[in-house]
Amino acid sequence: MIFKDTRVNSLSELVNVIKQGTHRVTLKNHEATVSKGFMAEAIKYAHEHDVSVNVVINIPTETSYQYSDIEIKALEADIFEAQALGADSIEFLALNEDGSFDVETADQFLAACGGMEGTINLSDIQFTNAQLEKIAEWVEEKQISRVYTGNESADELIKLKEVLPNIVVPAAISIETAEELEFKQIQL
Numbered sequence: 001m002i003f004k005d006t007r008v009n010s011l012s013e014l015v016n017v018i019k020q021g022t023h024r025v026t027l028k029n030h031e032a033t034v035s036k037g038f039m040a041e042a043i044k045y046a047h048e049h050d051v052s053v054n055v056v057i058n059i060p061t062e063t064s065y066q067y068s069d070i071e072i073k074a075l076e077a078d079i080f081e082a083q084a085l086g087a088d089s090i091e092f093l094a095l096n097e098d099g100s101f102d103v104e105t106a107d108q109f110l111a112a113c114g115g116m117e118g119t120i121n122l123s124d125i126q127f128t129n130a131q132l133e134k135i136a137e138w139v140e141e142k143q144i145s146r147v148y149t150g151n152e153s154a155d156e157l158i159k160l161k162e163v164l165p166n167i168v169v170p171a172a173i174s175i176e177t178a179e180e181l182e183f184k185q186i187q188l
Helices: 011-019 036-048 070-085 104-112 129-142 154-163 176-178
Strands: 004-007 024-027 052-056 089-092 117-121 185-187
Touching: 004 011, 004 117, 004 176, 011 052, 024 070, 036 052, 036 070, 070 089, 070 104, 104 117, 104 129, 117 129, 129 154
Parallel strands: 004 024, 004 185, 024 052, 052 089, 089 117
Antiparallel strands: none
């Protein structure tokens, strides 16, 4: 059986996907961090129904996933809030100006997690093989259990899986295809 992780933008979506049997919900506000009130009620409801909660940590910027110092501080505050409210994990991505993975910022976000799990989302960004290998080394070193991607190509997902075995495939891939390709988790 494949583990289902469903992204939700509203509390009504959250209630519906939990009724439909999702295993984990990922809270987002159109790829940005949700409000404190939304987060608090969603975490409470999900945990009452034995569903784990992942929270997207992101601020829309002019340069996708490239954060200034003040934005990093704001995102760290969001991570602290998610932890205080009982979230099980957070999801983030941080990039350097050249589009490579920003290890320093990622390390800061993980440090802010305390005991909460940190996961990354590679979105639909095309990384070079060298960049993917660097990300894979970081993921292994930090023991990251989930790496999300927006990549919808089965061939590309197979290549990603070779480097990042804990990849969570996107909803564009059917559950049947994900199981056939031996992925363990799908994001709906």
